Each structure stands twice: as C-alpha cells, then as structure tokens.
Amino acid sequence: MVADRFPQSKAEALALLAAGGGPVVAGGTDLMVKRRRWSGLAPAIPETAVYVANIAELSYVKRRGSKIEIGGATPLEIILEHPLTPALLRGAIKETGSPGIRNTATLGGNLVNASPAADPALALTCLGASVRLESVKGVREVPVLGLSTGPGRTILNQDELLTAVLVPMDDGWNTAFVKVGGRKADAISKVSFASAVKIDDGIVTAFAVAFGAVGPTILRLPAIERTFVGLSCAEVREREKDIILAYGDVVRPIDDQRSNAHYRKTVALNLLSEFIRSI
C-alpha cells in the first residue's frame, strides 16, 4: 500500500526501515531526476521507498545548547529564512538550486545524496557539524566529515535515518562561501570553497577550510588545519605558499562535462589563497 510508505512519525519511518524498507525519499529533488522515466510514467523509485518529507517532527530549526539543531527533513528554504541559521550555511543554501528546488529539497537529503558538489553539505563539513543517525536499534551521532564515502555513497546502514543535523554556532567566526558554477544561479558547482576562522587577540584559535567538487567526497583536512591553530594571523599569512603546496597535493579534481581538472584545481587554490590573505 502506498499509504504505508508515507509514515507520519519518525517511529513509523524507522519501523518501515527496520522491516527492510528503502530507499528513503526526502524532498526527492535528486532521486526524481536520477530515477526519472518517460514523461507520464512515475519515476523508477522502488515500492519499498520510505517517504519522509511529511514527517512534521523531522522539520524544524532550534537551538540546543551551543549548537543549532536542524531536523533531517527540513526544507532548505525554511533553513535559509530561519534567524538561527549560521551565516555560512545560509550563504551556501542561498546558492543551491532554484527557489522551487529549495522549497522541496531537505538538508538531510542533501547530505545523504552524498554529492561532492553539494553546497549545504560543504558548509556543514566546514563548520564541523554532525548528524544524528537513528534506527530502531539506537542512535549514533557522527561528523558530517566522513559521512560520505564517495559519490552517492554514505556510511548509513540500510535501517538508519538521518534525523537531525547539529551545527556549531558560528558567532565570532569569520566565514566565507564561494560557489563557482556554470552560471550564476541554479547550477551545480564546478568547484566550491568554504572557510571558517576564529581569531582571538590576533591569534588563530580555530581554522577550517573545505572544498567541493574536487574529489569523490567533500574535502576537508583537519590534520593540516590543526597546524595553524595557535599561530598569529601574520604567521598564517606568511605561510601562504606552504599552505597552497600542502593543499595542492590533495586537491585532485577530474575532467568532466562541467569543467576540467586544471581549472578546478587552480580556482580551488586561488580561493584558498584569497582566504589566507584575508586572515
């Protein structure tokens, strides 16, 4: 029965997944395209699919301690307009798709779709956000960094549902998001860049950069980032060349129908340079 596939609560959704249901369909803006058929025919989405977009308890933005918690099925446009939304995430969502897509697409869907070019996922990775994965067996919280293992692949188990995203508040941080698409709106990123830095009394106390569309997953390298924490702003700026070299070794994009590897790499490193100089 189709009705069974539209659970009204998180518990119902988890029960369906526990019974072997899936895939999970949230806003459907990626799945409907991937599984599309001849117009007039329903997309080739299995009958076992679990549709979560209508579960009210999974759609919210609220403060939880020092973090913002966003329900997994919250549409991007709601997050964009919410006053609690961190600036970096807001900036990324603003450049995601078109208003029509943003009204339907969800934050959880954007993460689980696991595109290395996803803009909200890039912002969340840079901010050090985590996600709550739930199943009837229990709950776990894992970082967004590492959630995806490749294009379209994640660490989610078949019975798990991404129920919430936990985002550190970025008050006092300097953040920036740059999207480079084939055009100025409604485009898939050819390369994208997010940065977040916290400076106290001229000392860098937190540093994060993330790159989109330059590899099979969103790229963020905490091991490199840690080497800048505790340095003065001037010391970080002085190391621009070394930083570019370090990232140059790991930013390894490909040629495809939207751009080429050389352009992607050059632009990614240009954006990084600009960020370093701005510290």
Place this chain on the structure above:
Amino acid sequence: MNDISASIVRCDAAAKISGRAAYVADLSIDGILHAKTVRSTIANGTILDIVIPPLPEGVVIVDHTDIPGENGVKIIFKEMPVFAETEVKYIGEPILLVCGPDKAVVEKIARKIVVTYKEEPGVFAWTTSKSHYAYQKGDPDHAFKTAARIHTETFETGYQEQAYIEPQGMIGYPEAAGKITLVGSMQCPYYVKNAVLGVIACDDDGIRVIQAETGGAFGGKEEFPSLTGAQIAVAVKKTGKPVSLIYERTEDVEVTTKRHPSKITLSAALDADFRVIGLKARVGLDAGAYLGLSGVVLSRSLIAATGAYTIAHLSVEGDAYCTNTVPTGAFRGFGAPQMFYAIEQLMGHLAALAGLDPVAYKRRHLARKNDLTSTQGVFRDPILLPAMIDTVLQRSDYKRKIRAFAKDDAWKGIGLSVFFHGCGFTGSGEATHIKARVRLEKDADDHVIVRIAAVDMGQGSSTALAKIVAGVLERPVATVHVPHPDTDTSPDSGPTVASRTTMIVGGLLARCAANLKEAWVDGMVQTAEERYVQPAFITWDEEAFKGDAYPAYSWGVTAVEVEVDKRTCAVTLKGVWSCYDVGKTIDAILAEGQADGGVTQGIAYGYLENMEIKDGRLKQRNLTDYVIPTASDVCPTDTVFVDNPFAYGPYGAKGLGELTLIGGAPAVTAAIENAIKRRITRIPATPETILELIEHGQD
C-alpha cells in the same frame, strides 16, 4: 491613426498565461499509441542484426520496411533516411519506433531490443566536403601582392543548442480515405507536408499538417520536424491508429540539430595605413552526419564574410563537411553568427595592430549606401551605422570606460560589435523556391481570418501580422484572427525562417489587405489573395554568387561591458546596449522582446553555452550540463530602434528575429579581451578557456 509601433497586448497572451494554450504534448486522442525511438548507439557502422523480444498485444514496431515511398527525408536533398536501413552514421540515428498504448510497456520493449553492429571507425575530422562554394570580388590576388602587410588568423566556434522550452513533438492520426493528419511543434508546416508526401507516396491531398502551439524553436524546428513527421506518418499508415512522438529533454538535446561548429581562417591585406584592402576567407562548417540545410547555412556564412564593412577585393570559399556526428542545422542567424564573430574579432585585432581604438578602426571601413556588397550587389537603402554607433557609444559611456579600463588593474572590459542580417531568403529564393501566397477571408460579421503558413512559435508573429492587416484595413485588431496554419486551409506563404515573416509575409498581407479594403462591402463574405512578386531590381546569379544576395538588410550595433573574476575567471555582464535598424518596429514591446532574447542568446553563445563532443558523443546532454543564462546571469539591456523604412516592407519593416543575436558573441568576446588583455580566437570563452589564455595566451 496610431503609430503601428505602439504596443498592444499579444493575441496569445491570455491563452498562454492561463495555461489554456494546447501544446502537442497536451493533445489527447482516444486509443493513441505512444512511440519511442530506438537509436544507433555507435557513430559509424552497419547493423548486423536486430533482435526484438516477443511483442505484447497492441505493440507495433515501425521501421524502414514499413515505408510505402522513399526512405529519405526531403530537406534540400533526400539523403537522410527516415529510419536507418543497414548503415548508421551517428550516435542517436533513428532505427525504428516501438509504438503501443501503454508507455511502460513501450519503454520496456524499447529497452529490450538488441541491435548488433559491425562498427567502423568514426570520421570526425573535417575531410569529407559535401558542399563547397567560392566567390570573388575585385582583384584579390593583386590586393594581396601589393599589400603593405598581411594579417592572418583562425577563429573557431562551438555548437549551440536551441534549448527551446518545449521539446520536439509530433502527433499523427488517420482520417477518411487514407488521409493522414499530423499535428506538431514546428516552424514550417509545408516543409513537413512536402517531406512526408514522398515518404508515404501519396497525392497532395493525402497529408494534412497542422501546427500545434509551439513553445520556442530558434531554427530547431525548421527541418527537424520533417523527420519526426515522416516517421509518425509511416507509423499511422502501418497501425491505422493515432500515434504520438514526444521527445524527452535529454533525447532532444542529443539527437536534434544544433548550430554548426565552425573554423574560419581570415587573411586581411592591409595598406600602409592599416586599412583593409583585401580579404581572403576560408570557412569550414561541421554538418554532422547528413548535409541537410548545411549548404544553405554555409552560403549565408560566406556572404557575410566582410561583416558590416566594404572591402574592395575578396576571395571567399567554404565547405560543409560531413562527420559521424549529430546533424547540425538551422539556428537563429543561420551561419551568420559564426562569420560575424570571426570578422569582428579580426577587425578588433587589426585595430590593435594599427594602434587604433577598435570602434574608430571599424568606422573607417563601414559599408555605405550605394557601396557594392560582398557579392557585388548594391546596398540601395540608407545605412545609418555611423549614427547608430554614436548612439551606443553615448548610452554605454564607451569612450570613458575603455580609457578607464585600460589603466585599471581590475579585469573590466567593454566591447562593441557592428553587424547586419540579410532579410529573407538568399538571392531570388523567394521568387524561385518559395513563391509565397497569402489569403484573407472576411466573414459576414466583417471579421477577417488570415490564412498563411507562418507560425507563431512564441516570437509574436500572429500579433504583428494581425496589427498589419488591421492597420491597413483600419479595423480593430480584435476583428483580425491569425489561426494556426493548417495545410488544408492555409496557402503556402513559406517557412517561418530567415527573418522573413514580418517583412515578406507581412508585406504580402499588407497588399492583400489593401485590395480587400478596396473591395470591402460590409456584411459580405469576401476573400482576397496575394502572391509574392520579386522587386525588379534584384538580380542574383546563384552559380557565381553574384548580385543582390538579399532584398534588404537590417543593421545592428551592440556594446557589452563585463567584469572577469580574477579568482575564478567567471564573467559577469555589467551592461548591454544595442541600437538596431529593422526599418520600422511593428510592435515596440514585441521588438524589445526579440532584442532582449536575441542579444542574450548571442552573448551566451560567446561566453557561456558550451557543448563539446568526443568520439561522436556529446558531453553535455541535458540542461543541467549545457547551461543557458538565467535571469541572474543577464543584466538590464538598453535597446534603441531607429526608423529607416524599407519601401517593400509593411509599414517599412525589415527582418528582426535573427539580427539581434548576431552581435552578442563578438561584443562580449571583445569585452572579455579588453578585460583580460588577451586575444580570444575560440568561443565560447568559458572560464576554463579564459584561465588557459591568462596562463598561455597572447596579448
């Protein structure tokens, strides 16, 4: 009487805004069969075997063996098969249709059909010329021998996809006595009819073609619907049932015609003052697997070799090459955008060589009234280019900006292009090939129905033509009706192409309306007809490419200002200013709509829209990967139309639709060059290309 240019509400506005307008995919007929095309998956080879799974009740395969007449789609020649027989020449070439009442079943069968091939290496190099033209003017050899210097450059342009909102679609159904009616999205109902007659091998009254509401075309629905029309007619003939063939977007992008990629080498012979005294042009176009209209596209390219300039000595030649790629075809501008891009770039580069501002350099060469055209015809009408350039310079603040940008380290630039479009068919095509006819039918209520074959594909021609007829009759526009063409009731006023609808068809209608007005009797049913008569001054030798290539020319000047992002090489449009001479606008807002859309499409051709092919397979196959500009990509446009009435056009109108596209690419390219101080010889100038130029390009 009001000025004809004063705008009115479009005749089709209410139907389109309310969603009432019925496009071909909206039509439903009881018992209709849905057709899916099975296509070649290889670029070149022969079909060894086709294995078709057991067919459920009601599912029918339609292929070349079902064709009662000739297996060739008449475009110019009939070299393109309706369905492949043994040879396949490009990825996506149609082999057969699976037709059935249930789309899910049809799709499943189409997927299960296995075609095995003997694959041959694809020919992708431009080695097989299927159309060659050459002409000369003056004494080019002497000019080059005596030149103070010779400057040679090669320019390349890529594909462009029409990206009409509505994909291709055709429906057919049987009528009494074996007659077949086709309803589809199209520009040229009679092209479809004439192509289908030979395929079905029936009498003239055996095929009826009706234009459905058409959601954009840009040339993409000039010749292509002749193919789908022929396929559907064969399917209707075989099944005796209504059959529908509606393309999906990806299918449409992959297999329908696009703008010809080109490679154009230009050599300029310069005198001691850097003035161009001679020009040699060598043009190559990629026609794809079948020639189609490519020879005609090539000829328009070649005629435009001098751009908007008068050059005394010319040697021009070109070829359209067949390759194992998707056929290219008609697209707004029809060969002219490639040539104008090349010549405008060359003039800009020559100006740099001469140490002159590009606009000042171009001014020295502008064509003037009574000058000989490239083909030794005569520009008989006033050419207002100097004043039009002044208008654009002033409105864009060009002179101040170009000085400021030269000193500025920011990557800002401004560029200006000068161009024309030859209105209507080349040479005596209107008289020898088209022989347009129009008819007006007045009913007892004194309403007038306009019977023509010209289609409104979104450009607003039904409104413009209704205004012309109503204006001449001095009757309210609401009493003049322009129904969709139907070959059973509409005379052949020719195809909706070549910026000819307002000027040629509108001109005929104006004369026809004048006759009707003279004979007018209130309350009486009356008709009036008119046929095209070529103005006596036109002489054209098609073999020698000599004489008046076009009866009239529309002119344009476009300036574009850009800013290039130093980090990403992304181009942002900062301003677009244009001045056009289309004789007289028939409706100011419709004309502005054509201008805004055309210049945007032209600019995007120059810097944004990118389509590449590898081993015969397009890399960008949908509108996610083949990006066209959104509202965020364009900037406000400033458009001025100057009046310069053409004696033979209705109210003085000349061609409009294509002109506005032509200057976009050269203007934006010149602006980007100005911004990055590098020379661009290939479009689109994407950020990837700009980065390459920054790293390795020439100043």
